[in-house]
Amino acid sequence: MGVTVLQPYPMPEGKSGAHIIDYLGKRLLSLGATHAGQFLVDCETFISTPQPHNGTPGRAVHVLHNSEYPASTFSIIDSGTGKQVSLVADSIFDLLMLKMTNTFTSKKQTKIESRGARFEYGDFVIKLGSVTMMEHFKGILIEIEYKSCMILAYCWEMIREMLQGFLNINVSKDFPTYFATQTIMTAMGQQQLHAKHNDLYEPTDTVKQYLEQFTNYRKHVSMHGSLSGTSGIQQPVHMSSSPVMGAAGGLVLIRS
Amino acid sequence: MSNSVNISVETTCENQIREIGYDGTELYQPPPTLSESLAKCAARIDFSKTSLDDLKKEEKTAAAAEEENKDGTQFQESLWPWDAVRNKLKDALTEICVLSDVISIAKDKRYLVLDPLLEEGDDTKPIVQVYSRKKAISQAAQVLLSGAERLRNAHSEQRSRNVSDFHIELLRLRQNWRLKKVSNAIIGDLSYRTAGSKFGMSGTFEVTKAEEASDDDSTSTSTTSSTATNNGMQMKASSALRVIVPAELQGVAYIKVITQKDQEDLCTAQVNLMGHGPNITAQVGVWQKTLEFAQNVLFCKELFAQLAREAIQLQAPIPHVVIGNQIRATLLPNIQLIISLCHSTTFDSNQPAPINDHDHVLEHSLHQLLREVHYKNSHHPFPHPASAPLGPTKKRMLAGPMAADRETLLDMTKSQTILEQIIAQAQHIFMRKRTQYVLDTLARDVKDPQIVSHWNAMNSPTMSCVKINIVTHGYDAIGRTSLVIHVKERSLKCICRDGRVMRLSYEPQELRDLILCQINSHQISCLVSLARCMAWTVLSNSNHLGIGKVEPLGNASSCLLASPNGDRMIAVQIRCDPQIDVKVYIARSPRQDFFPSPLVPEKLWENLGGNFKEVKFDKIEGKSFLNKMEFLMASLTSNTA
Numbered sequence: 001m002g003v004t005v006l007q008p009y010p011m012p013e014g015k016s017g018a019h020i021i022d023y024l025g026k027r028l029l030s031l032g033a034t035h036a037g038q039f040l041v042d043c044e045t046f047i048s049t050p051q052p053h054n055g056t057p058g059r060a061v062h063v064l065h066n067s068e069y070p071a072s073t074f075s076i077i078d079s080g081t082g083k084q085v086s087l088v089a090d091s092i093f094d095l096l097m098l099k100m101t102n103t104f105t106s107k108k109q110t111k112i113e114s115r116g117a118r119f120e121y122g123d124f125v126i127k128l129g130s131v132t133m134m135e136h137f138k139g140i141l142i143e144i145e146y147k148s149c150m151i152l153a154y155c156w157e158m159i160r161e162m163l164q165g166f167l168n169i170n171v172s173k174d175f176p177t178y179f180a181t182q183t184i185m186t187a188m189g190q191q192q193l194h195a196k197h198n199d200l201y202e203p204t205d206t207v208k209q210y211l212e213q214f215t216n217y218r219k220h221v222s223m224h225g226s227l228s229g230t231s232g233i234q235q236p237v238h239m240s241s242s243p244v245m246g247a248a249g250g251l252v253l254i255r256s
Numbered sequence: 257m258s259n260s261v262n263i264s265v266e267t268t269c270e271n272q273i274r275e276i277g278y279d280g281t282e283l284y285q286p287p288p289t290l291s292e293s294l295a296k297c298a299a300r301i302d303f304s305k306t307s308l309d310d311l312k313k314e315e316k317t318a319a320a321a322e323e324e325n326k327d328g329t330q331f332q333e334s335l336w337p338w339d340a341v342r343n344k345l346k347d348a349l350t351e352i353c354v355l356s357d358v359i360s361i362a363k364d365k366r367y368l369v370l371d372p373l374l375e376e377g378d379d380t381k382p383i384v385q386v387y388s389r390k391k392a393i394s395q396a397a398q399v400l401l402s403g404a405e406r407l408r409n410a411h412s413e414q415r416s417r418n419v420s421d422f423h424i425e426l427l428r429l430r431q432n433w434r435l436k437k438v439s440n441a442i443i444g445d446l447s448y449r450t451a452g453s454k455f456g457m458s459g460t461f462e463v464t465k466a467e468e469a470s471d472d473d474s475t476s477t478s479t480t481s482s483t484a485t486n487n488g489m490q491m492k493a494s495s496a497l498r499v500i501v502p503a504e505l506q507g508v509a510y511i512k513v514i515t516q517k518d519q520e521d522l523c524t525a526q527v528n529l530m531g532h533g534p535n536i537t538a539q540v541g542v543w544q545k546t547l548e549f550a551q552n553v554l555f556c557k558e559l560f561a562q563l564a565r566e567a568i569q570l571q572a573p574i575p576h577v578v579i580g581n582q583i584r585a586t587l588l589p590n591i592q593l594i595i596s597l598c599h600s601t602t603f604d605s606n607q608p609a610p611i612n613d614h615d616h617v618l619e620h621s622l623h624q625l626l627r628e629v630h631y632k633n634s635h636h637p638f639p640h641p642a643s644a645p646l647g648p649t650k651k652r653m654l655a656g657p658m659a660a661d662r663e664t665l666l667d668m669t670k671s672q673t674i675l676e677q678i679i680a681q682a683q684h685i686f687m688r689k690r691t692q693y694v695l696d697t698l699a700r701d702v703k704d705p706q707i708v709s710h711w712n713a714m715n716s717p718t719m720s721c722v723k724i725n726i727v728t729h730g731y732d733a734i735g736r737t738s739l740v741i742h743v744k745e746r747s748l749k750c751i752c753r754d755g756r757v758m759r760l761s762y763e764p765q766e767l768r769d770l771i772l773c774q775i776n777s778h779q780i781s782c783l784v785s786l787a788r789c790m791a792w793t794v795l796s797n798s799n800h801l802g803i804g805k806v807e808p809l810g811n812a813s814s815c816l817l818a819s820p821n822g823d824r825m826i827a828v829q830i831r832c833d834p835q836i837d838v839k840v841y842i843a844r845s846p847r848q849d850f851f852p853s854p855l856v857p858e859k860l861w862e863n864l865g866g867n868f869k870e871v872k873f874d875k876i877e878g879k880s881f882l883n884k885m886e887f888l889m890a891s892l893t894s895n896t897a
Contacts, residue, residue, distance in 0.1 A: 001661050070665065072660070074659075088656075088659050089656060090653075090657060
């Protein structure tokens, strides 16, 4: 169990998801990684009923499973204000949710999952996942885990180098958005800057990252579905074609 | 202090209902008027009776009579009571008249005479009463005495009886074993089923009364009892009850564990339940020993059956062999572990005593392992949740909420069978013995640096640790080399002071070579420290010289020292050949044999240092290498400034 970073892979035009996965898989195998099974991360959302009257969206409960932790079920409560409460429970939690149908209804159409092959390469575990929502392909999500380290700040550079190496995309130098510095309220009521990348990594962080990405994919759908035209959040990742400082490192190849 | 309480008493003042009309109106009987009540009271007076009891009796009968009369003549109420009074008075008058007539006739003495009666004397004298009471009391005393006599007899009989009572014996039996009554017979259970065993063989025994006629050649239990008495234990010769154990559990059984190396017995172990509990057989009857033996047989059979099953199911590099009542497993090459079940149905007293090098550890381990299996069968680990399956361990229950990953979960599923565990323990015992042997022989053979080994007092069944210190006697403060060896089941792990970790296999020669190399480097490092103490300069030292012949073992180590003045140099080379071989050379500068030659004319070149000449190190005075080196350095140190 080590630091895990999610990297959405930008889909080039004209290629199908399966083709990309195949291509990336071949790259990994030629690097020397070994194929080690399949993985699955899925997310189901429950919305609280009845809807509150003042128009704010009801509380959402997201129930996620990760095949890397087969005995556990993760659950995140998302109140409309943005505060998230997470829970790690035994698998029997799913049965509990079935009994809560009075308070929470399941929105079956937003059931989203990331499924694919799992590769082990030394201390790294790389998962190539294709994200699907109700049998519609949404995108490709790469998960990379560095098993030897528990703090992102110590190994971000190495993970970034690894990603840039085999994915052939530009990964920004900053920490991923999940790990960015946040302002939190301390118990005293003061605001404080909290650097998440210096914290000990936990399995719930993986799941929260997945939830963030899934939410983005869902928003992507809703944006497209409502035909809102140009919108701010189209692709969650930047893909710049400018040559990058990696040339000095020698490991990174950017073919523009 | 009592306060008077006013109590008010009221009658209910409810009148009897005489008639209820059809429309619901009730006609009450009017309450009796004063004259009516007076008439009622007067009617109750019976002039013929004088005493109070008679009056009361009369009241009841009068009330009963009144009840009957009321039903008939209800409209003559006002007349009737006075009528009764009149009749009674008339009767009373009649009687008084009769009495007066009688008295007047008796006074006349012509027709009726009144004669006085003679008074009888008091017949019963006090003495007769005394006699009658005495007789009654003596009869009562007789009854009591006979009862006491009976109790005394029973009590003394109980104490002094030689033949034990069946019921007392049964009580003792029940205190130790589980019994139940099935129709007419008493059946007992000596199996471990309630302790968690799932063995199929039943351990029921039957309890019967012992026959008075001694027929001690029929059943084996009585044979057991008689031979048991012949064993010299002070036991009762016979018992009031007899236990009958099933045929397959009769006799004595034990499990014998032997470690064999090429057909030689190296060490043996016996697994036996007997002889470990408190000795209670002296107090209770013969059946206790019989039942204990039978239980032991059952335990040994279960243990052996479990081991045999596992031996067949396990896949080992060299397969385990199960023949009859023997299981052979290979611990290390050429070393075998033989577990056999020895069951003798005839209890002969000249049975060979348990073999002397009894491995208590293996014996206890096998016992404990099977008991652990029993315990796990009957006890579920806490917590016992109401809504989740019962059975997983606490670690597995916590695996969900703690987000355990796949490797952790996989590790939780791995478990070792009894046979694997006992093989691991036996291997470890063997490795430990071997390591001890190597270290002891080395310590005995190598006298120069002393090898001191400290074994940890607390070990696990599959790992022990030993700390080895290599010191030179007298020079402990100068330096010591220490290393820790972890003895595992099939390998050793050696951790040196400088952090090097070496993994050795089970061959003893590897450990021996390692220690010799450590001795090698110990000598040189101590010499370096000693030189510093003696103010000699260490010019160089090396642990891995690559010069000279290729050594069969390790590398040569060397050291080059210069005297405080600089006029002498000592070079030391130590090799492991495999004996420790020390070569010492000294050189002096200026060289004695310098003669100016046309090529090298100046005299100053004599200071370049001479050739090294070998020292006959064996002939130098000194107890140990360091001692000799100290003397050498001392002798070569000169005082010239």
